[in-house]
Amino acid sequence: MKNLNCDILIVGAGVAGLCAAIASARNKLDTILIEKESEIGYKIKGECIQKKSPIFEKIFGKGLPKEVTLNELTGRRIYSPSAKKYMEMEHSEPLVAIDYRLFIVEIFKELSKTNCRVLLNTEFLKTIKENEKVVGATCIKDNKEFNIKTKFIIAADGNESKIGNELNIKQSEIYYALKFNFENLNVPNPRHIELHLITNPPGAMWMFPKGPSSGETGITVWTHDLPDNFDILELWRKKSIENDRMRGIIEKAKSYYSSRDFLNFGGPIKNIFGNGVAFVGDAGGHVGAIGAAGIISCMSTGFDVAEFVANALLTEGEITEGMVEEFTRKYKKSQIQKFLKKEQSAGKMLRNVLFKSFKTEEVIDENWEKLETMVASQASDF
Ligand SMILES: Cc1cc2nc3c(=O)[nH]c(=O)nc-3n(C[C@H](O)[C@H](O)[C@H](O)COP(=O)(O)OP(=O)(O)OC[C@H]3O[C@@H](n4cnc5c(N)ncnc54)[C@H](O)[C@@H]3O)c2cc1C
Incomplete structure (x- = not known):
């Protein structure tokens, strides 16, 4: 492989990198997107x-493509670790279950309309610096x-x-985390997501229906x-068998x-910009906490970050x-940043109350109504 040059190098072709590449290449900047796997969307x-977000208009020029939508999810149930208590909420905005790989294909179709160079099986190893600046x-x-020499790197890895x-x-x-389809x-x-909190270790199992008999389930733990x-x-096997409802589902x-x-449950990193590089997506902690x-x-x-970088370079x-x-300064006031910051403090507070203050199944059940009020006041939809 020869050495290459470009205006913007994007590392990682998940949703963040693909959208960054679209913004950069649509601005006619010479863009290279690299992905270490042999396939885009390899890991689901x-x-x-x-269902609705301004980013769908920006990427697809219309709403979310119908082809990727499998099921509408109007509400959710959250079960206590003992499974004796639950709270139920309706979503203020409808959510949908999607087919991730079809979704990635639809985003990729938009990228393929540009002159972006896409290199698969290509792994970033280390940065090249000149006078402390990544080049x-x-x-x-x-x-x-x-x-690959470049004017700017967008890290979406x-x-x-x-x-x-x-x-x-x-x-x-x-x-x-562990996920199953x-x-x-x-x-x-089929219209309701289920979340089942667990203790020892603290965490949650989830079930997102994709239809009457299909869906995603998984487990995560909130501790190191x-x-x-x-x-x-092993933890999934143990917890899903112990829990009567989850056992019945699977x-x-x-x-x-x-x-x-x-x-990611920590919220956005403090500063997404370094000298010659910016971090977006999971790499920047841009995930609801x-x-x-x-x-x-x-x-x-x-x-948005790629659009800013492209405009500045142009x-x-x-x-x-x-x-x-x-x-x-402007970005901190955007809807997405406000959502991420709100989730950051609410997520930390809820997990602290649940697993540091209440800790045991019994105390969590005793305080379930209090938690219900807290969750209702803090939770945002995705
Ligand atoms: C199990 C699970 C369930 C989730 N459920 C939901 C949900 O229901 N709803 C929701 O909104 N979000 C959910 N999320 C979160 C959401 O999926 C992620 O936040 C989002 O997909 C991250 O996108 P990304 O592009 O930043 O990162 P990724 O999708 O991780 O993409 C990073 C890419 O970079 C590539 N890469 C890494 N290192 C290198 C390297 N050195 N060189 C080249 N390429 C590299 C990787 O191969 C990968 O393709 C879930 C996440 C997981 C793991």
């Missing part, structure tokens, strides 16, 4: 999103290293971000205080997809500190 991520990346493809690790961008609350699920109410031999699959189900992953809902916020930050030929400050 979130599949439950709000490129060393990458590897087919076991051969090569350099997910919550294990190699660029973030290299540049010491700290994300504190990233927790283990099932057929033949015994879905109690775990034994060395911790295995999330008893006859067959999974056609499963993945071990990580979920209550329910780790990140598809829409990752798409939005990817698109008008001034560079991105100055002043421009970054002005963008950041």
